[in-house]
Amino acid sequence: MGYRFGRDDVAYLGSAAGSAALAEVDRLELTPATHLRDIEQVRRSHDAHAAALIETVRLRRKAAGKLPASAEWLFTDDALQQATPGLVARHRAVRLAGRAVHDVTCSIGAELAELAEVCPAVIGSDLDDVRLAMAAHNLGVAPLSATGSGTADEVSRVRGRNIVLAKADALTPTSRDTVIIADPARRADGRRTYDPAKLQPPLPDLLAAYAGRDIAVKSAPGLDFDRLGWNGEIEVVSLDGAVREACLWSPGLTEPGVTRRATVLDSRGAATTLTDTAPDDIPERAPGEWIVDPDGAIVRAGLVRHYAAAHGLWQLDPHIAYLTGDTVPPGMRGFRIEDRFELREKTLRQELSRRDCGSLEILIRGVDIDPDALRKKLKQRGTQPYTLVITRIGRNATVFLCTAHAAR
Structure with a gap:
């Protein structure tokens, strides 16, 4: 703790x-x-x-790695764990540039720091006195003792700058004419929860409190969005290959027709995005020369077919997220197929031994196998690196023996 x-x-x-x-x-x-x-x-x-x-x-x-500009900041352990990585917060802030924004769960101010760079007026509120005091230190502002009901512009003039902090309940609207940002706590009874109703504050209550308002809500990528019945956009964001969060954008904050978006960020500043308005028609063909494992944001956003169509790829199986094709999209991982087998431990051991296999990466999707346990059973002591891609095609578990992945 x-x-x-x-x-x-x-x-x-x-x-x-x-x-x-x-x-x-x-x-x-x-x-x-x-x-x-x-x-x-x-x-x-x-x-x-x-x-x-x-x-x-x-x-x-x-x-240091999560919030590079925070060398002099103050944190609590829980607040740091939940804080949005700087690059992810910056991406969201750019989408809100020019708008007045109220972060109703501002915590120690990580999101506010990025919003203040591009938004004319930024309000942060929280019920935790300690986190508010830390946010005031981190952002160089003084918290108000209580919120008023004025617009963001009025509050900004009181403070003489574009950030103001206040103690307020996230479920009680205390600003007008602002975009609402919220990041409900994702733990209940000491455990991570994916039930929208068990978040703090509960997501259904939060959305009801700001019905009709422009709102962006950060959440865990594994949240059960179907239970929520969200009618806006769900954006899944990854950073350096790791899925970081999902963000619910109300209809007024997204493009017409977009209900799913995947955004892939990296620390070098590159960003790519894909939405469900893109074509998703792909052929059904036998495996090509390469297997491609799409970024986790693309998989979690349900845009695997859209990504495949954009890059001339197709699926190994209609229900599995592995893609295949004769080329590898720029910057993506590719695994060159050397051979293909049924999933039989004895056959795998013999083939890997014959090929002088040493280090062995095992990727699994759609099959219930522990890769670490399998690696120990195969007992490879050779010198050549290989990758096993184990997946389901139709009803059959299939193993693809691949050379070490290539990044192009």
């Missing part, structure tokens, strides 16, 4: 003395091997503040 910060901790950490102490603690290794020694040293120097200092330095180091 991490250290439980209080308002006094935030006040100290944000002071000149706290900043100097953090710089001192940051010079320590803070590794498991030095843990006891480092704690004792910090306690001797900073007594009651030791735990807050150590936790803050630890969280800043953890945040």
Whole structure:
């Protein structure tokens, strides 16, 4: 759970003395091997503040890859875990450029930092006093004691800049003429939940509170959207190959006809997007020269056929997300098919041994097999790298023996 910060901790950490102490603690290794020694040293120097200092330095180091511009920020462990990666938040902010925005679950301000770069007025509100105080530190603004009912423009003029923070319940509308952003907590009873009604605040209640408003709601990619009956767009976003989130966009914030979107981002700044308005007609053919494993955002958004049509590919099986073709789309993983077998352990062991197989990557989709357990059973000790793509074609489990994947 991490250290439980209080308002006094935030006040100290944000002071000149706290900043100097953090710089001192940051010079320590803070590794498991030095843990006891480092704690004792910090306690001797900073007594009651030791735990807050150590936790803050630890969280800043953890945040470096996720929120690169947050070197001087304050966090709680839970807030950092749920914070949107900077590049993902920036992508969303660009879609809202020029609009006044109210983040009703602003937490420590990660989303607000990106919105403030492109939006004329940004409001952040939360019920957690500590997180609001941290957001104020992180963004360089002072939180209001309570929200008013004025427009975002009126609040902005009061603060003299384009960010304002306030304590408010996400289920109680406290702004007008703003786009609403929300990121409900995805844990219930200590466990991650994919039930919209068990989010905090519950997603059905949140949507009802802002009925008729432009709203964007961040959620887990595995959320049961069919149960929700959402009539806007669902965008699934990946970053550097890992699916990060889904975002529900109300109809007023998306393009006509778009109900599904996949956005693929990478740390170098590249971004590609695909929607369900694209063609999805693809042929039914035997496997080509390559197998292509689409990015997870494309798979989760249900746009595998659309991606295939855009790149001259087709599916190995109509119900499986692996694609095949005679070329590999730029920047994607490709696996050159060398051979094909039925799923029989003895046959696989013999073929891999004959080919001097050493390192073995195993990809599985549509078949209930533990790749690590299978790899141990195959016991390959050769020198050549191979990839096994194990999937279902029709009713049969099929194994494709492939050379090591290529990125083109």
